[in-house]
Amino acid sequence: MSANTISVFGLGGLNEIGKNMYAIEYNDNIFVIDCGNKFPDENFLGIDLIIPDITYLLENKDKVKALIITHGHEDHIGATPYFLKKLNVPVYATRFTLGLVELKLKEHKILRETELIEVNPDSNLEFDQISVSFFKVSHSIPDCLGIVFKTPEGNIVHTGDFKFDLTPANDRKSDIHKMAEIGKEGVLLLLSESTNAERPGLTPSEQMVGEHVIEAFTKAKGKVIISTFASNIHRVQQIVDAAKRTNRKLVLLGRSMLNVVDVAMQHGYLDVPDGMLIEQDQINEFAPENVTILCTGSQGEPLAALSRLSTGNFRGVEVLPGDTVIFAAGPIPGNEKNVSKIVNNLFSLGAKVVYGSESSKGLHVSGHGYQEDLKLMLTFMQPKYFIPIHGEYRMLHQHCLLAESIGVAKENTFIIDNGDVVDIESTIARQTRKIPAGNTYVDGIGIDDVGEIVLRDRKKLSEDGMLVIVLTMSKTEKKLISAPDTISRGFVYMRESEQLIEDVNNLITRTVMGQQKSNENSWGAIKQDIRKSVGKYIFNQTKKKPMILPIIIEV
Amino acid sequence: MSANTISVFGLGGLNEIGKNMYAIEYNDNIFVIDCGNKFPDENFLGIDLIIPDITYLLENKDKVKALIITHGHEDHIGATPYFLKKLNVPVYATRFTLGLVELKLKEHKILRETELIEVNPDSNLEFDQISVSFFKVSHSIPDCLGIVFKTPEGNIVHTGDFKFDLTPANDRKSDIHKMAEIGKEGVLLLLSESTNAERPGLTPSEQMVGEHVIEAFTKAKGKVIISTFASNIHRVQQIVDAAKRTNRKLVLLGRSMLNVVDVAMQHGYLDVPDGMLIEQDQINEFAPENVTILCTGSQGEPLAALSRLSTGNFRGVEVLPGDTVIFAAGPIPGNEKNVSKIVNNLFSLGAKVVYGSESSKGLHVSGHGYQEDLKLMLTFMQPKYFIPIHGEYRMLHQHCLLAESIGVAKENTFIIDNGDVVDIESTIARQTRKIPAGNTYVDGIGIDDVGEIVLRDRKKLSEDGMLVIVLTMSKTEKKLISAPDTISRGFVYMRESEQLIEDVNNLITRTVMGQQKSNENSWGAIKQDIRKSVGKYIFNQTKKKPMILPIIIEV
Structure with missing residues (x-):
């Protein structure tokens, strides 16, 4: 160049x-x-x-x-x-x-x-x-x-x-x-x-959302719980405006909502009327029809406020029959399932839920x-x-x-x-x-302390778990001192697979003895042999491929 | 009752x-x-x-x-x-x-x-x-x-x-x-x-799909590669009809497509003109504009025919610039990402791809x-x-x-x-x-040899991997015979974390010695203590929570 x-x-x-x-x-x-x-x-x-x-x-x-x-x-x-x-x-x-x-x-x-x-x-x-x-x-x-x-x-x-x-x-x-x-x-x-x-x-205008938010607020009978991206301050402003028009106080739930709204108010990007914001422990001081909760979690994030509300795990705030929950954001591809779970839970709490591509038309652009x-x-x-x-x-x-x-x-x-x-x-x-x-x-x-190899191991562990095989071997004679010890995690229930584990232990003993007869009885070769023979045996018996981790203890 | x-x-x-x-x-x-x-x-x-x-x-x-x-x-x-x-x-x-x-x-x-x-x-x-x-x-x-x-x-x-x-x-x-x-x-x-x-x-009629399939076939210049649910024999029939109208031979790819079409033809549910079906190794005997490939994989299944075609991994069949690939099935929620990957690959091969909710309107009901x-x-x-x-x-x-x-x-x-x-x-x-x-x-x-506990273990293993800690201990004196042996998989790169592993080993030695001074030195208590102290130490150092599996070898 x-x-x-x-x-x-x-x-x-x-x-x-x-x-x-x-x-x-x-x-x-x-x-x-x-x-x-x-x-x-x-x-x-x-x-x-x-x-x-x-x-x-x-x-x-x-x-x-x-x-x-x-x-x-x-x-x-x-x-x-x-x-x-x-x-x-x-x-x-x-x-x-x-x-x-x-x-x-x-x-x-x-x-x-x-x-x-x-x-x-x-x-x-x-x-x-x-x-x-x-x-x-x-x-x-x-x-x-x-x-x-x-x-x-x-x-x-x-x-x-x-x-x-x-x-x-x-x-x-x-x-x-x-x-x-x-x-x-x-x-x-x-x-x-x-x-x-x-x-x-051409993309629709954000103003369209405002009109639909006001419509949804006007129809709502109990509390309004509405979720959107915290950073979409224009939309938050329209929600604030709708709360004002329908005479509702506003509660913010979720760390990023609190943080971003704070930044926006500090720098003059958001105009919230004096006295409108209340704390979550003040909710019960107002009639449900005078309360709006604006929260994170529109994408179904399992730890966000809306998810916790939907399972009754948000301390001090409850979704009750008659409340209206509005998703003022469409699900980003990949998030549909998580959003769906929350919608199911909200319906089972008796809430009216405004969501999804059909009904929320106009509640997101x-x-x-x-x-x-x-x-x-x-x-x-x-x-x-x-x-x-x-x-x-x-x-x-x-x-x-x-x-x-x-x-x-x-x-x-x-x-x-x-x-x-x-x-x-x-x-x-x-x-x-x-x-x-x-x-x-x-x-x-x-x-960067995690890379492709670590991820590959996690993937393997996640699919069929692992078997740790501990061999106690004599340093001098290179032979097994006691029966092998086999421990499984994420593979099968140990209790219901005693026979399998016993067979594996017998196989290992035979493998190690076979090795001792040959000349290549280095620890590495023994481990390699065990991984191969046990892996093959287990796959034939179960069609599973757990990670096999032989450990040799020299005594 | x-x-x-x-x-x-x-x-x-x-x-x-x-x-x-x-x-x-x-x-x-x-x-x-x-x-x-x-x-x-x-x-x-x-x-x-x-x-x-x-x-x-x-x-x-x-x-x-x-x-x-x-x-x-x-x-x-x-x-x-x-x-x-x-x-x-x-x-x-x-x-x-x-x-x-x-x-x-x-x-x-x-x-x-x-x-x-x-x-x-x-x-x-x-x-x-x-x-x-x-x-x-x-x-x-x-x-x-x-x-x-x-x-x-x-x-x-x-x-x-x-x-x-x-x-x-x-x-x-x-x-x-x-x-x-x-x-x-x-x-x-x-x-x-x-x-x-x-x-x-009201659901649209399946006939609408037929009309759009014929339209797409008529516009296509090279091979047509079309994917749908194998079991949707009505749609397969419409694809056969379109192939007939545009004078194309038909190749079936994918095990379930072959199986289901076979059952359907056997029992008279599908009418394929004599001589239309050809084998995949005959494709090159015909001009591209006289070939249709009907295959599995419309949902982006990574091992299905369409996915393999999109990455050039289907032996003997290639997607070439000028070919048209049609998704005659919408993605089921949850499959969007996998479908998307295939579409990206097909475009990069130079194919014309008809897919997605906008463009495939009419190609699925x-x-x-x-x-x-x-x-x-x-x-x-x-x-x-x-x-x-x-x-x-x-x-x-x-x-x-x-x-x-x-x-x-x-x-x-x-x-x-x-x-x-x-x-x-x-x-x-x-x-x-x-x-x-x-x-x-x-x-x-x-x-049913896998249940909630096994799945929980897999989940934990998949997130931060594991640390196996082997302690060789004297049966009679209940004390460590040699330094602990720590092996990690799916946690961090061992090579880049030597100091961490060394610190863990020192911590274990101290933990075991502390235990020996107290009176509750059962193996179970020692393991419990190691899990606790090592888990805490590692979390403080790395914010990760690997599964910790202490194994005690008695000698």
Whole structure:
């Protein structure tokens, strides 16, 4: 790669939903955009979080000038504490985003040593050879940015997450005039988010949700319990407004709801009338029809407030017959089953439940632009090159088709994976090389102390459990001193499988004696032999494949 | 419970989707309806199948007169081999259903000792005091039945799974005249399926799918690869018809597709033109535009044909740029992620993919009646009592509201759980008692050798792995002979955690020595102490909770 090449890559967010992290490199500058996490699915047993592998950035530590964050969703800020512990660079973001980042840094006790720099849509940052400016976009959280990097080779635009909402709940529209100007000035490369690239049409406006919330509140007879994403402050505002109109006090339940609402009120993003907020132990001082509970757990998270309410395990707060429970958020793919469990439980408590794709129509709109939104962005920017970001392959693929439909040349669109680098040299873009990229696992306190082997072991243990076989052997004569000791966990009930265990022990004794007759009686060979013969025997008898762990004690 | 009481209960299918099994008991007769399995979700680690707990039936073995099966879906026949091995009673079903049951019994080598009795919608079976007759219903598999039990106390109707399709693909309509007669004669109790009780309207007709399949075939340029449920023979017929119209040969891929199509052709349920079926190794003898591949895997099953095609792992068959892949089945809730992976892979192979709720509109219709279908059945039957079956609580709940809406008294509807018994005595129904019911796990060959404790162990092992600690202790002096031996699997990388393991070993040595000073130095107490102190230490250091398994070797 020669001088004056612009290199663009992602370390997360490509061919996946989550852990967004993109970067622009130009000579001695690297700008990192976003620093998100991803929540593990059932294939990542026991893992708490997945974050981007930043090996490349650590190898080029001195070049990294800034972490710029487009907005405060977890898939854009969730990895910040882990990132900043390894790479302490200044963080640029808007006020609300910084408020949420601060919560995380506080929790990880690194707030004081981090340099946080507030920007707004009008900010202009000058770095060596490159200037960075912003434009306002609408999304499902306040204070979102798109970013423009002006380089000597041309301008690069990163959209952040966005939709075009011409009547947003809070009156803060996307700045489409500025977008038009940016496009007119010329865009060499556009990186645009692809979440809803498969959905035709234009995203509905958030205002629609407000109308349906008020309708649901008006019909409700007892308490209203309503759940949504804590970070969707526009929606929270509409819920506050509905509570006000129907003369209800407001109780907040769930740690993230309390935290985020606190940040939003502090910085003036949320307007709650004086005296409306009450504590949960005051609920019984008011008639049910004068109470709204706003809580976390709309995605069915088993430990969140709504799940605990649905099973009667939230101390001091009860869901009673006649109460109305509203899901003001659709289930994210993968969460349907957990949401379903909660709905079943709420119905069995006698509550009226407003949920699901049929009945909640109007109680949720997406924060990500549909096809027409994406085409509008592409049309404003009219880029020479296009890289769809933030989505699975099928979304990136559809987004490229949209780009072609508005006139981007097919050969100028790049579907890339995490770690693929697009180099632009003398305004010619090519994707030829790769840098390291992948998943870093956070499990408990440890970062990266769990890897593929540990996960493979967990997977094996989870399927058929294990058998530990302890052999006490004489060091000098290399023979068994007593009968083998076999212990199983997660395999079968020991009590009901005594015969099997006895057969296994006999088999082991025979195996070890067979070994002693041959010449290769090293401990390793004995263990290997036991794993093989016991594994085969157990599979034939039970069709199960527990992990077999022979342990030899030398005496 | 006195004589002449009709008792009705479910052993599976209530408050869940899957493992359907219902029963009617009257004096010395028990009739079992359906015998399904359920596929385990990620909470049932390593389990292959979940089947009903039939303890109650085994305790009343002599009363069980028949297993009557409404239709051949897995959630209605999947447990038959396991059931019949324990309770060998005659099985009554239609020809197609028996064909599918036979496949299972053959595999389990119990076909010869089972009495299979073919019935049709006009059959009438006479048992002691009770006669059993049937009525034809439409569903997404051929040859489906509803059942009428005529008892001296009144008639009980079980709908099976159904929808009303007035233009079915195969011209075999629900027999609504007979339903009307049954209702007119009087129904004491109706049990009706609830899968789509939440969806307003009437289910679309299967014919609509046919039209869209032909459209997709006509547009396709290369090979057509199409996937649907093997058992949906009506849809398979429409795919065959589309292949015929577009002059394509047909290749079947996937074991269940081959098996079910074979049964369907044998018994005259499927009409494939002579010479249309070719083997997979003949594909290359034809131009791509003359080939259709019909395969399993529409739900994203990782081992099914479509998944293997999407990753290039199906020997001898390739998906090439220009091929069209059609998902002629919507994803069942919970399968979205697996389907999504396959779609991503197929796009990256360059195929055109027709999938998902937006684009596949028209390429799938449900086999389960929506609200208007359910109301039509309720209206035909005009039952005195109503028990919604086959669904989660929220569906059962909605179905009761539908029953009320057509005039069933609210107090005459019963939402019951598996094991709850509704007793009807002198035409008065009450739900007061329970019998045993629950999940029986099939894991490998074993039935019920895995239970809650084994599953709990697997869960724990899957989350943070384990530490095995071997202590070699002197039998006489009860003291450590050598340093403890600690082995971890699925916890952390041993190599990178040497210090931690060393600290643990030191801690164990101290713990054991502390024990020896006290008087309670039984092996059990020592193990208990180690589990506690090591568990606490590790949690403080890592925030992980591996299973800790101390093993004491006495020498």
